[in-house]
Amino acid sequence: xxxxxRRGLQTLLAQRTLRSLIPLVLAPVTILPLTGAMxxxxxxxxxxxxxxxxxxxxxxxxxxxxxxxxxxDVQQGREAIADLLAARSGVAESPGLAATLVxxxxxxxxxxxxxxxLLDHFWFLWYVCLMVAxxxxxxxAGLGPSGRHRWWLVPANCLPxxxxxxPFGPDTALGLVPPPHLSFxxxxxSG
Amino acid sequence: xxxxxxxxxxxxxxxxxHGKIVLPLSLVVIxxxxxxxxxxxxxxxxxxxxxxxxxxxxxxxxxxxxMARPSAAVRWLADASYWMYLAHLxxxxxxxxYACDLPWPAxxxxxxxxxVTVVVLLVSYRWEVRFTPIGWLLNGPQSISPRG
Numbered sequence: 001x002x003x004x005x006r007r008g009l010q011t012l013l014a015q016r017t018l019r020s021l022i023p024l025v026l027a028p029v030t031i032l033p034l035t036g037a038m039x040x041x042x043x044x045x046x047x048x049x050x051x052x053x054x055x056x057x058x059x060x061x062x063x064x065x066x067x068x069x070x071x072x073d074v075q076q077g078r079e080a081i082a083d084l085l086a087a088r089s090g091v092a093e094s095p096g097l098a099a100t101l102v103x104x105x106x107x108x109x110x111x112x113x114x115x116x117x118l119l120d121h122f123w124f125l126w127y128v129c130l131m132v133a134x135x136x137x138x139x140x141a142g143l144g145p146s147g148r149h150r151w152w153l154v155p156a157n158c159l160p161x162x163x164x165x166x167p168f169g170p171d172t173a174l175g176l177v178p179p180p181h182l183s184f185x186x187x188x189x190s191g
Numbered sequence: 192x193x194x195x196x197x198x199x200x201x202x203x204x205x206x207x208x209h210g211k212i213v214l215p216l217s218l219v220v221i222x223x224x225x226x227x228x229x230x231x232x233x234x235x236x237x238x239x240x241x242x243x244x245x246x247x248x249x250x251x252x253x254x255x256x257x258m259a260r261p262s263a264a265v266r267w268l269a270d271a272s273y274w275m276y277l278a279h280l281x282x283x284x285x286x287x288x289y290a291c292d293l294p295w296p297a298x299x300x301x302x303x304x305x306x307v308t309v310v311v312l313l314v315s316y317r318w319e320v321r322f323t324p325i326g327w328l329l330n331g332p333q334s335i336s337p338r339g
Contacts, residue, residue: 002197018328023277031277038281042288121280135194147195154244161236167229168239189243190193 210252
C-alpha cells in the first residue's frame with residue numbers, strides 16, 4: 001500500500017513482478033527440485049538407519065529357525081538382492097532427459113498436485129501475487145481499501161477461522177487454486 | 192486492515208499505542224487459552240484471530256516505541272529474511288534427517304538446526320546473494336558496496 005500510494009500502480013506491479021512473481025516462477029527449477037532432492041536423501045538416510053544391521057539379522061535368523069549365516073553373508077545377500085531388484089525394475093536404465101521431462105510434464109498435468117500440492121512453501125508468494133492482482137483490479141475500479149470501516153474486518157476475520165483444517169492458526173494451501181476460506185481470510189487480514 | 196489503516200492514518204498510525212498492554216495480554220492470557228481450547232470451534236474462531244491481532248498490534252507498539260529510528264543492521268536483516276524464507280527448506284530437511292539419529296533432547300535438536308540454518312543462510316546472503324543479480328531481484332538495487 002505504501003508503494004501504491006507513493007509510487008503508483010504501475011510501479012507497484014513492476015516491483016511485485018520482480019520481487020514475488022519471478023522468484024515464484026523460478027522456484028520449480030531452483031529451490032523446489034532441491035527441496036525434493038533433500039527429501040529423497042533424508043528418506044533414504046532414515047530408511048538405511050531403520051534397517052537392522054546385518055549382524056542383528058544374522059543373530060535373529062537362528063531364533064526364526066532359518067539356516068545360520070554370518071553377518072558378511074547377510075550383507076552380501078542384501079547387496080545381491082538390491083542389484084537384482086534394480087536390474088528388473090529398470091531403475092538403473094536412464095530414459096534420457098527429454099523423455100524424463102515429457103513424462104514429468106504429463107504426470108504433473110494428471111496429478112492432483114497441480115491443484116493441491118504444487119507450490120510447497122512458495123504458496124505465500126502465490127497468494128501475494130493473487131492479492132496484488134485483486135488490489136490492482138479494485139484500485140482501477142475505484143474500489144480500493146479506504147479504511148473507513150476497517151474495524152469490521154476484525155470480527156470478519158473470525159469467520160474463516162471456523163473452517164480452518166489445522167488446529168492452530170490459518171491453513172496453508174499448497175495448490176494453485178486457493179480454497180474459499182483462505183481466499184476470504186487473506187485479503188481481510190491484509191486489506 | 193493493514194492497507195485500510197495505512198490509507199487512513201499513514202505511517203504515523205497510533206494503532207500500537209496500547210501495545211504494552213495488548214502484547215503481554217496476548218502472550219500470557221489469550222495464547223494459553225487458545226491452546227487449551229483447540230478443537231472447540233467457538234473458541235477457536237475468536238481466540239486465535241484475537242491472538243493474531245493482539246500480537247500484530249502489540250508488536251507495532253513495541254517497534255514504534257523502541258525501534259522507531261531506521262537501522263542499517265535491521266534493514267540488512269530484513270532484506271536477508273526474504274532470501275532465508277525462499278531458501279531455508281532444503282537445508283532444514285537435510286539437517287533434520289541427520290539430527291533425528293542423535294540422542295539429544297528435541298529442544299536441543301531444534302535449536303541447533305535453527306542456529307545452523309540461520310548462520311548458513313545469512314553467510315550465503317552476504318557473500319553469494321546480496322551483491323549479485325539474485326540480490327537485486329529480491330531486494331532491489333543495493334546502495335552499500337560489498338566492501339562497505
